[in-house]
Amino acid sequence: MKSIGYYNGVIAPTDEIRIPMNDRVVYFGDGVYDAAFIFEGKPFALDDHLDRFYSSCKQINIAFDMPRGELEALLRDLCSRLDTECGMLYWQATRGTAPRSHIFPTEKPLKPNLLAYVSEKPRPDMTKKVKLITVPDRRYEFCNIKTLNLIPNCLAATAAEDAGCQEAVFHRGPIVTECAHSNCSIIAGGHFITHPLNRFILPGTVRRHVISICRELAIPVEEREFTIDELADADEIVLTSATALVRSACELNGSPAGGRAPELLTAIQNAYAKRIFG
Numbered sequence: 001m002k003s004i005g006y007y008n009g010v011i012a013p014t015d016e017i018r019i020p021m022n023d024r025v026v027y028f029g030d031g032v033y034d035a036a037f038i039f040e041g042k043p044f045a046l047d048d049h050l051d052r053f054y055s056s057c058k059q060i061n062i063a064f065d066m067p068r069g070e071l072e073a074l075l076r077d078l079c080s081r082l083d084t085e086c087g088m089l090y091w092q093a094t095r096g097t098a099p100r101s102h103i104f105p106t107e108k109p110l111k112p113n114l115l116a117y118v119s120e121k122p123r124p125d126m127t128k129k130v131k132l133i134t135v136p137d138r139r140y141e142f143c144n145i146k147t148l149n150l151i152p153n154c155l156a157a158t159a160a161e162d163a164g165c166q167e168a169v170f171h172r173g174p175i176v177t178e179c180a181h182s183n184c185s186i187i188a189g190g191h192f193i194t195h196p197l198n199r200f201i202l203p204g205t206v207r208r209h210v211i212s213i214c215r216e217l218a219i220p221v222e223e224r225e226f227t228i229d230e231l232a233d234a235d236e237i238v239l240t241s242a243t244a245l246v247r248s249a250c251e252l253n254g255s256p257a258g259g260r261a262p263e264l265l266t267a268i269q270n271a272y273a274k275r276i277f278g
Helices: 024-028 046-059 068-080 151-162 205-216 228-233 262-277
Strands: 003-007 010-013 031-039 086-094 113-120 130-136 167-172 175-179 183-188 191-194 221-223 236-241 245-252
Touching (some): 003 068, 031 046, 031 262, 046 086, 046 205, 068 086, 068 113, 130 151, 175 228, 183 205, 183 228, 191 205, 205 245, 205 262, 236 262, 245 262
Parallel strands (some): 130 167, 130 245, 191 221
Antiparallel strands (some): 003 113, 031 086, 086 113, 175 183, 183 236, 236 245
């Protein structure tokens, strides 16, 4: 089977899963999510994703009380049911089911709802270059929490698609934050430069692994803010995400970009691929 869903104990093909109308996700997007890459029935870096998932729940006060070991076993079981080489694991917790109200229900503690699915995904081609546009970052200041409130990301991703590009780079004033669905870093002067972890970017799992890889390869790492001008002038623009892995850009706002440090880029990509595929 190429797509399998789960909702509160029910496992079925994804198009057969039904969600209650009063699940707070319907009205408010009141929940958090995470996603991982699957290779040969196993999710990669699941511990990292679970760390972030439980942290996201805590930061918006979702009382997700399923023991971590139980959730891990459930997610691994779903992954094992996928009969393709590569895939994506997605799961989300919402605050629960209750009549619509902006205020969190307090009379009766809500039991969070858990939704998950696995689906087929081709093995990503990290050699394929990406075209980018820049977009003002109008998101609120919860970017470090992986919430379901993604309208600004969807608008930016659609704007990129309309421009014939594959990703949109957010910026606050001159400062680059991240992309619509990737972390954004640069290689410049032999250094790997990436925005520091704060409320304006997601703590990406691939970003974390790439920093580790750079240190193993003796590539200096700078966790600091960088500007749109630095992005345009960078030797390489590096995009990292759990399902697209480690990509690089060839164009920014219609002008050529990157392509000047292919050896460093390839070394990072090969090391990351080795961690997943062996």
